[in-house]
Each structure stands twice: as C-alpha cells, then as structure tokens.
Amino acid sequence: MEDQRWTLPRIKTLIGCLFHVTYTVEGIWALLKHHGWSWQQPARRAIERDQSAVELWKREVWPTVKALRRLAEPGSPSRMKPPSR
Template sequence: MRYAQGGALTVVERAARERLRLQAVEGFRAGQKNTEIAVALRVSERSVERWRRAWHEGGEAGLLSKGSPGRPRLSDAQIARLARELERGPLVHGWADQRWTLARIETLIGRLFHVSYTVEGTWRMLKRHGWSWQQPARRGIERDDAAVEVWKKETWPRVRAPRRSAGPGSSSRTKPGSQ
C-alpha cells in the first residue's frame, strides 16, 4: 500500500484502520455485498475484497494490524556481538584491508544475523547505538605527494570523461549562436 505523503501510518492511524476492518466484519457476517460495505465505510471496494479474503482465511485475527512495517532491529545481545565482531577487524571477516565501510558492516550484519539493512539503515542503526564515523588523524606514511600531483596532472585529464558540447538536444539554457 502506498501513502500520499510517502510515509507509513502512525500508531493512531493504524488503530483507526484496524477498527474499519473490524467494522467490515460485521457487514460480512450480515451478508452485505462488498460495494455496500465500501460505501458505508468510505473505503475502496478493492480494500473490502482484500479484507473479506483475509477474514475468510484467518478470521478476525487475519484483519488485525501486523504492527509497524519498520526495519528489523537487532536485539541488545546482537548489538553487543556486532561490536565484538567489529573490534576483531575486517581481516578476520575476509576483507583485504583494515577498513570498515558501511557496505561491509551491512554485509557482516547479514552474515551474522540474517537481517537485511540498507547502507543508510546501517548508518542510522550504528549512530543510534553510539557509533560515529571516523577518519585517520594523520596521513599514511606511505603517501607520496609528488606521485599524487603527477597523477592529477597527467593521468586524471586522460581518464576524466570529456564534457558534452551544448548541441541539439542539450539541456543548455542558451541556444546555439545566441551569445
């Protein structure tokens, strides 16, 4: 089900929707048609059809709210285990360097707990539990500034994609030859 504002129902709205479904049960028991119930409850006929099917399959329990459709959460014990595994480092878990990225942590969570998070969801979960992003306090001793400058001057211009000219079909605001 999609919602106009892009979000899900609140707890109050979910309870109100559940009350509507249970009112529909009264109509089902009275032998009313889907159209009559839909008009009386001011919902779509399609919703009443779905509710009737759920009622036939599971009774009133089939129409009760399933709760928030939010992301699965890790328990406190799972968070503690995740912290221990992160402290062990990426090498232990099969990555070639000592860098934890959100994508790697997301993969680790999936491997350990069989719970799926997005990269953004992983970041929110970590932040919620007190983790923060970190970056090195100093540059690596292996860094060669001269080599970096050479790469930026010689290699990067060859690798970088050329810019498209403002020709027909271009999104440029100026018309060719109108300058």
C-alpha cells in the same frame, strides 16, 4: 597487508550473516549513528603518500577537471513549460 577497514557494506554483510536480517547501507548508517558511532579518520597520513605528486596533480590536472564541471544555467528546475505571453 589485507584491508581491515569496517565499511558499511561489510557491516551490512556481518549483520545479515549473524542475525539473518537485511538492511540497506543507509539503514546500517542510521543504526550506527543512533548508537553513538561515527565515521573515523586516520590520525596520520599514509607513509606511501608522495606529496610532490599530490602538488603536481593539484597544479596541472585539477584545473582541467574543475573546468569540465557544468556551470549553472539560469532557469527553473521545473519540467513544465513557462506560460506563453
């Protein structure tokens, strides 16, 4: 079955083809929000979902991925050197 989701890039392409105007993806999102549209979430989980594989990934892979994240270091986000004392 073909993917039939309306993604922002697809909406951008459609608007460009129909009206010969160009918007950024962010601009498309702003237009949709302005007209009362919101993102949608599936009402149910996919039939193909393998819950045991998800739990295994959470237990074995996620801790490794999480550990690789850079921890915050103390300091200033400024690029200027601190004054010497």
